[in-house]
Amino acid sequence: MDALPPPAALTRTTCPYCGVGCGVLAAPDGRVVGDPEHPANRGRLCSKGTALGETLDLPGRLLHPEVRGKRASWDAALDAVAEGLRRAQSELGRDGVALYVSGQLLTEDYYAANKLAKGFLGTGNIDSNSRLCMASAVAAHRRAFGEDVVPGVYEDLEEADLVVLVGSNLAWCHPVLFQRIAQARALRPSLRLVIIDPRRTPSVEGADLHLAIRPGSDVALFNALLAHLDAGGHADAAFVEAHTRGLDRALAAARADAANAAERTGLDPADLDAFLDLFAGTPRVVTLWSQGINQSETGTDGANAIINAHLLTGRIGKPGAGPFSVTGQPNAMGGREVGALANILAGHLDWAVPGEAEIVRAHWNAPNLAAGPGLKAVELFQAVSAGRVGALWVMATNPAVSLPDGEAAREALARAPFLVVSDCMANTDTMAHAHVRLPALGWAEKSGTVTNSERVISRQRGFLRAPGEARPDWWIVAGVAARLGWGADFAWDGPAAIFREHAALTGLGNRGRRAFDISGLAGMTDADYEAMAPTRWPVPAAGPAPARFFADGAFPAGRARFVAVSQADQPADDGRLTLLTGRLRDQWHTMTRTGGVPRLMAHAPEPVLAVHPADAAGIEDGALARITGHGGAGAVLRLRHDTGQRRGTAFAPMHWTAQAAPAARVNGTVPPVFDPVSGQPALKSARVALSAFSPAWHGFLLARRDLGPGIADWAAVALAGEGLWRHELAGKEAPAEAFARLLALLPAEGADWARLEDPSAGLHRGVLLREGRAEAVLFVGPHHRLPARDWLAAVLAGDGAAPLGALLAGRAADGPPPSPTLCVCHGISQAAVRGAVRGGACSVAAVGEATRAGTGCGSCRPEIAALLAAEMAPA
Known part of the structure; x- marks a missing residue:
């Protein structure tokens, strides 16, 4: 990147994505970098933030009433x-x-x-x-403190001796905070990290302990913690006596859940005990939670169960200690x-x-x-x-x-x-x-x-x-x-x-x-x-402003309240999966901004459903699969086998819209159930049935214009390069009919379709050539096992020049197999990272030196660590 203008010519503003609230510096020409003076990010940005400059001139703006x-x-x-x-x-x-x-x-x-x-x-x-x-967090704060107040500050994450992430894939959803924790752990290896999440997310890489909890059982876990802290003598009796009320009722409810907590949470008893002992023995603990707690029928109770543990031990409002809710939106x-x-x-x-x-x-x-x-x-x-x-x-x-x-x-x-x-x-x-x-x-x-x-x-x-x-x-x-x-x-x-x-x-x-x-x-x-300048509240007109709330009591309600909560009964196993919805690393909500940036689409260019291989119902990895949920509503997504997914659960991103993939909108399968206290919808507990989706043909079309998702019974459309659109397709008609119909959508005026077809096998491939350069490619076959799209997309996003045989094969004749993008900042593929590891790079930093992967925003570093572990594991 060219040097930015002098500071006087830059605009100091704030990133519009997640609740971290990163400061950015914007140049008059639209270039954006992190603001090194902003206290939230100190110059860091995530993949979305670094691409902000590429979202400023997106087509599709509404310009007139x-x-x-x-x-x-x-x-x-x-x-x-x-x-x-x-x-x-x-x-x-x-x-x-x-x-x-x-x-x-x-x-x-x-x-x-x-x-x-x-x-x-x-x-x-x-x-x-x-x-x-975050409505459940608001309700929990009001019940416990008498007002919606977040007592923690970001420095607490770096000053803690134990950080517990509950229902938060911080590495993807709040990447700059995760990078601050990662840097603090590098400087002070004694800082421990525990992840409580049904999924083995990228945040888990490098954690000291991962509790793959049964969805919706957070109350039982933190009730077990409260009972354990009390029984072990870890209560701050003076703080509890002077500043709280309601402990006896909260403890009675907690003890009832603690009796069979391992069973209710689905955790290995040894892992559960390890967590309880680690929390009890570490005075400076931050428990950070996000949507995995909030988006639940018992989200408010779950948040209050977390707060209860901090109130009992007086671990609130102190440097490196406190319950911390992070918001999703800016x-x-x-x-x-x-x-x-x-x-x-x-x-x-x-x-x-x-x-x-x-x-x-x-x-x-x-x-x-x-x-x-x-x-x-x-x-x-x-x-x-x-x-x-x-x-x-x-x-x-x-x-x-x-x-x-x-x-x-x-x-x-x-x-x-x-x-x-x-x-x-x-x-x-x-x-x-x-x-x-x-x-x-x-x-x-x-x-x-x-x-x-x-x-x-x-x-x-x-x-x-x-x-x-x-x-x-x-x-x-x-x-x-x-x-x-x-x-x-x-x-x-x-x-x-x-x-x-x-x-x-x-x-x-x-x-x-x-x-x-x-x-x-x-x-x-x-x-x-x-x-x-960035200013933390409170800022009263008179009197001092505390840097942190509640270390000395002074709760808005006079005394903080322990809230007695009990674990709700879990639904009986009926053979269906619990659907967990959430964000992807490089996307924002319904993709109106991020979907227009090709490099942000490279990491996850189509809607995917992740399930444990044992729950895949015999459906092959990479095939299309249907989930059917509330009221018979369904969605069709690409199936990915993921051993990091807890048995009995599935994960799907919430980003896809009718504009891009109408059959992959997952929220139709989610019932309108919500937390009775906060009114927050339970977006992570829908029960869905998994079945095969078996079209007559599968295909993909790379073209220099967006033909929309209406060109096939199932379609997902995404930008694959500057002025290049990737259409993932499947349908009910015969492959030959589909191929002919799709060819006709791109008139060959001044250009010719070069074809390679085997009608008896249902295989059809075409390259639209203009003056010897590829304008579009169309592949159709009877199954999902088609060539990877990355190399073809790179050719078409460039000048379109490549040997015809390679184009029809879907890969360069003398090059490595195509590989998905891992690092979007520098366009580094998974294959390049694997090659660096095999060449001797034995750490994330070494991979970065060899390939530049992970040296931009850092959001891909957990995935690099996972690849490292896989490549370096014994055969």
Whole structure:
């Protein structure tokens, strides 16, 4: 990469992906690097972050407002939104409208949307897609502490003597945090790492202990830990006596689960005992959890079981010790702060606390304030489907893909009498149903703040001009409010004014009772706001701000509460698999950004279902397989045998959409079950049946244009290079018929199809040649065992020059077999890494020196370690 401009020409902003909240430096030409001065990442970025510059000019942006499918002016579009909201409330009452917002919004956007919904429309029906990611952690914090407060900071992960990752594939989902832990372990080998996860994920490589727990049995495990800590005399009696309540009931429940914990968790008793002893004997412990806990029917109980163990031992709020929930989205925390969840008010205020609703009402001058909580995500969409919500406004999210009971969610969107969608992309699964489409600013264009998982508020600063007529989300909300008669209450001149209003609210009536207090920032000028450095809350207007919460007690509820929780009965074994859904290393949510970057698609270019070979029902590795779940809904994915998958489970990524692989959308198989306390959907406990999917033909097409997924009964489409699209295909018709039909989709004007066919065997291959260079290749056969695509894709992504025989064979005649990409930063294949190991590289660092693999963002280092172990193991 060429040298970046001098610092004065760079924009200091924040990455838009996970909740780590990494700082980035952006050049005017769109190049992006990590910000070495940001406390979250200190210059590091993951694979997605390093590719941010490649997402800035993606096709498919929504550039103009549209009403009922036709381009409209902003005035006409905002008029239509206001009239749709007004009409729905006239027909159905206050709660006849709803907003569904997103952790992709900036805090100022979130604040404006929540103020409109709860303060002026007078409905609690505003919820965030963060309900799907961290609502159970929020509920657990509120039950235990009296307020939603994360007591830990990232430095604790480096200062701990034991880090326990629970339901968190940190190496892939929060890679920069994982790299910070890895570096700390390299400098201080005594730092131990335990992974609690049904899957042997990349995070497990190099861990001291892996507990492949039965899905959904986390409460039993941490109850066993609580009982063990108490029985062994590891309680901090002084802390418990002075600062907590409820221990006796929590211990009684814990002892009942501890009696048969190994059986309930499915763990080897020796491994269970090793974990209990390690936790008990290590004073500085951080227990970090994520979606494996939260996305459960008992997610809140699981989080409280973790917190209980830390309260009992006083391991909270101290350097290197505490329970630590990490969020999935860049501004999930900001949404919590401004009340953009249906059950809370702005500023951590609460309807249930006398006088707090009045504080919000007065601050907003909002006589129409919602009387109480509204509908949470799953129930909200059920209400839309049932006709109880007449107008729905979706902002910066894609619920048609992400919600459980996916087909019902899509049906609700289709049946909504009035649907508004604000987004930066024109063609999402959700946008397809919209009556009004509003073009919002994208990451590189908008300005505001976000709050990461350690409570650090960072500025996001735009560095590109707004494309077309795109506008900030807060500006859109304010425009609708003005048309409904509330213009004076939304008359902000920019995000700084919104932030000041938000900050001022956090200090009202507080007097130290609420931990979230940033009233000390309420007096910032616009210039102060523009220059704002990363700032961890609290920042009260008066008095000291603690660096860490709760080491000396001072819980918002007065005393922390031990919550008595009991392990729910596990479903009986009925021969089906428990489906675990989650993220891939290089992808983000529904791939509207990352799916447009070829190197981010290289690591996992098609939807895959991982199962243990013993659970594969005789289906061959690499074949297509069907899972059938809730209500008979199914999905078809490429099967991968994975001995690291716990028996009785399957794993599938949640990213694939109808735009790329309509038959591989897995959330349709997930029932609309949710945690009764938090309302968070149970996205990791669906029961699915596995069966073979047996089409008449399999194939792939590499072409210089996207032909879409509708060209075959089963298809998955992904970028394979600059201007090159990979189509994985299968269908019911005869192979010869499929081959002929697909050839016709690419007219050979000025070009010729060179073919190699054996109709009796069902084998058909074609290369579209123009002036001797390949324009496209099409392979069709009766089974899935076709040549690897990587070499062909590399040829077509280049100049298309290669011998015809090699093209029809699918590999270079004198080269090594094609191999999948492992390191996307430098384009290094698995074969290259294996070659380096066989050539004498005996460590991850040595592999990096030989190949450059793992020397970029570092996200692939666990996989390199796994290959090293496999290659160096005795035959």
